[in-house]
Amino acid sequence: MPHTINKSSHQILHVLTYHRVLDKHDPLQPDITTKHQFSFQMGIIKRLFNVIDLEEAIIQLKENRLPKRTIAITFDDGYRDNYTTALPILKKYDLTATFFLISSAIQNDQWLWHDLIIEGIRALKTATIDLSSLGLQQYPISNDNEKLVATQEILRHIKYLPEPQLKQFINDFKSLTSISNNTRFMMSTSEVRELSNEGMGIGSHAVEHYILTTQTPSASRSNIIESKKSIEAMINKPVVLYAYPNGKEKDFNAEHESIIKSTGYLAAFTTCYDKISLSCNDYALPRVSCWPSSRIGQLLYFIRLAWRVR
Ligand SMILES: [Zn+2]
Secondary structure (H helix, E strand, O other): OOOOOOOOOOOEEEEEEEOOEEOOOOOOOOOOEEHHHHHHHHHHHHHHOEEOOHHHHHHHHHOOOOOOOEEEEEEEEOEHHHHHHHHHHHHHOOOOEEEEEEHHHHHOOOOOHHHHHHHHHHHOOOOEEEOHHHOOOEEEOOOHHHHHHHHHHHHHHHOOOOHHHHHHHHHHHHHHHOOOOOOOOEOOHHHHHHHHHOOOEEEEEEOOOOOHHHOOHHHHHHHHHHHHHHHHHHHOOOOOEEEOOOOOHHHOOHHHHHHHHHOOOOEEEEEEEOOEEOOOOOOOEEEEOOOOOOHHHHHHHHHHHHOOOO
């Protein structure tokens, strides 16, 4: 069946993206949702939207039977707070969500590379950090504000390095800051299984959190294929949804889309901001995020989204 059947302006799906849900505001990750914000947002969503499992929503969209004001909730990466903090809130409101996992981080209890940078800078008690030996500069880090600026500059600098160079940078940074990553950041395989058994959707986000276009063709291929196999083995169910690491338009190409399709995924999601309609490419589906931090801002955001006012 072709992917763009029954064009209809009524068939609109919003897919909401979250990453972590923190116990309290983090000055080094100011845009990350807190527990109170998440709970407030779920309360609004429960009242304004039909919340549907993402895989089911895609099927209903294709069959032209999606209810009005439908939203699906997603989480990227597989952080442990998704299980400890978000899951109880989702259950309280009787909502379902889909969790896109980084399979090796879950299986091997590894930190994602951006967390190593954030936590490395956070732990330092010095007034500055000198990264000139790593091709960067010296940054002041005597307070949270300076640490935030330094962290953002380092992440911006390394994000699009080719995978081997990024790995090397992270190793050098680790030895420079002597960070001890003894806190568990990601979910365990048994927590993932429990999420799945609770009726939550599980998707793949890659084996390792590298932007596909920064990897060699064979590495990106295995990032797409092996993550599906690993997560299917974890939950003993088929995995048919994929979310691109970083997910901007330049972060994947037509070759990646075709590998995703031939691997048996039903759809793949970006972080490009838009609603999904029947005319969208199934392997580059956009999502939305709620950025406002004030309660009135969050409420207005979802009211506008529900009635498609921009
Ligand atoms: Zn991610």
